[in-house]
Amino acid sequence: MPAPGPFGRGHVCTAYDARMTDHDQAAPDRRFRPLVRMTARDPHEPHRVATPLELFFDLCFVVAVAQAGVRLVHAVAEGHAGQGVLGYCLVFFAIWLAWLNFTWFASAFDTDDVPYRIATFVQIAGVLVLAAGVPRAFDANDFSIAVAGYVIMRVALAFQWLRAARNAAGPARTTALSYAAGLVVVQVGWVVLLLQPVGGLWYWGFLILAVAELAVPIWAERAQRTTWHPHHISERYGLFTIIVLGESVAAATVAVQSAVDEFSALGELLPVGLGGLLIVFSAYWLYFAIPIHQHLTSGARAFLWGYGHYLVFGSAAAIGAGLEVVVEQAVGKAHISQTAAAAAVTLPTAVFLLTVWLIHSRSAKRGFAEHAVLPGCALAVLASTFCGDAAVPVAGLAMAAAVAVGEVLHSRHSRRRPAA
Template sequence: MTEPFQVLRPMRARSRDEDHRAATPLELFFDLCFVVAVAQAGKQLAHAVAEGHVGHGVYGYFMAFFAIWWAWMNFTWFASAYDCDDVPYRITTLVQIAGVLVLAAGVPRLFDQQDLTLAVVGYLLMRLAMVTQWLRAARSETGGARTMALRYAAGITVVQLGWVAVLFVPEGAARTAVVLLCILAELAVPALAEAKVQSSWHPRHIAERYGLFTIIVLGETVAAATVAMQTALDEHEALDELLPIAGGGLLICFGAWWIYFAEPIHQHLRSNRQAFLWGYGHYLVLGSAAAVGAGLEVAIEHAVGQAHLSATAATAAVTVPAALYLLTVWALHSRHVKQGAAQAVLPVSAAAVLACTALGGAGVLAAGLAVAATVAVGTALATRG
């Protein structure tokens, strides 16, 4: 039974054995607001690739998506361990949502002008709000758990000073080096903070949260491709060229959902070592899922003659992230639960999807059919097993 709402309550660690632990309405609202930033990053990636600026687009997408994903991930794991659902907790979470909206507003400048100011300000809002959450947890904890919470607060604060420094580094190799250093420092904070005492995250809750965010990102991919398709039809009426892309894109998205949820994964998340690798690996799962939507936009623009790249390159904008998604889901999910021939299904499928790139304009539909065949073969092997 859900506890009654209280204005203020101690932020004590929740139990890993808690029954019926599920995502809260605030967490769902948090996810929906974060996907606004995901949509902005995908839109800018599609625009850059369609203009032929692939390297520039991929680099900007890498930075923007890292900021979105890392802030989302840190909130998710903290909430799994310490969600007390009182007024201060809700307000601090809403501040983080405001931060991601500021970040989303800064994404176009990050891509077009390499101006990081607005994006960094939004990121700092999210991360410093997270510091206050950890300080509050430390106040309610004792012993090793209190030390862990204080390490989180200190580590996050120090890294944010690094992101502020990025704003004063001239654009070029030096800025890239500082950005990569800050990213590595961010990734190191959880491992250092929880070296001796682990936070009490809930395996089933964590698996559900990642699954829900994956669904939302896949939904945004479908929405982005639909808008691009509608715009192309309104301006060009090129139905014969667009239908195969629409069909292939839908098959890829539907297959991506089916494959991700083919087997429950929460039982694999038994320790920080397993869970952190799984959680960190979702940068590629979520990033590639969102990039498929950007790729479909590029393929649509090429079909109506608005993209400044070859048919092969336009198709690769879809097949490369789709193959990466399949391979990463295999590495994080399938290889832990599949046996025998079923282990090879997703790696073979990833190779087949990549091979579809050589088909040019027909490649997106072929890739969609390959993903559909993957689902059929995987289902047949599971049934036989």
């Protein structure tokens, strides 16, 4: 049995997981208990998977992601791409960071007792408030409701860290208190920022506070690293990737439905729907091609991987928004050119490919050919922007080709390995 983590082994009381089999007798007791001491879980704990509460938490974030995507579609379709992308990046940052911090905390301290569940529900309420404020943030530069929802989520997380500090000692307690203090101080900064008019100085203030938010975990863990579980973390990130890709599947479905409803545009919209599905299916395949938990071996690597997913998640969700823009342009509802509409799909797809290669799959690549697959596909996708009404189908074929080439190269490498 592995030695206790720096925060202590503590009680393990997560919700019952139906995926456990009868022979898993060594797994921890997962029956619900109303109240337990919040001490850290074993980072080597067997059978550590996402709980139903975590899945519920993720699904509630779909509302906020969908709202951000809808407003991005409207802004780009009306010819305000710059304003739309900026608003999308700001709002998605809040969504992503709140999700990220809860996920890493839960990986180390999930007790799933009454106080933990209530605090999680408060965070869910916060993301719903944030989602309600997305339209105002995009349309009127009014971030008051969105920031209120964000602060609700962060204050609830600060409570969780204070609870963890109560049951810790030494460097572990210092880390927990540092997290709580850092969160509270930065939230005060967000409230002060609300008092300023939105403009150049406001955006600089946002940037400073965003950097401060990202710095809190780095600063807090200088005393001692929290005992997150690599396999659990990789599963949680994979599940959220599926959620944001699901938004793009919904957009491809809208394209196909529009093709059926707009029979006169059937020849233009059906290829968009099929190309969009190819892009999304290939994105899924490429992301889940390797078991990333084996490479999360240090705090520095985990920070880079975890923070880099801002671009992975944001671009994956933006692909769906781009598909809707292409549909609106095809039926004459968007006030932009065909090339600009195509770029709404190809640009986020290229960002997704490059980011997945840089932070996620590069560690498992061997040789120049394997390393060149995703960057080469990104270039091909960008080039497809100028293929007129065939842009999305061509991008989809490029993605499918990347999957095929990657599988062939991986198969060859696997066959050579035993001989070596």
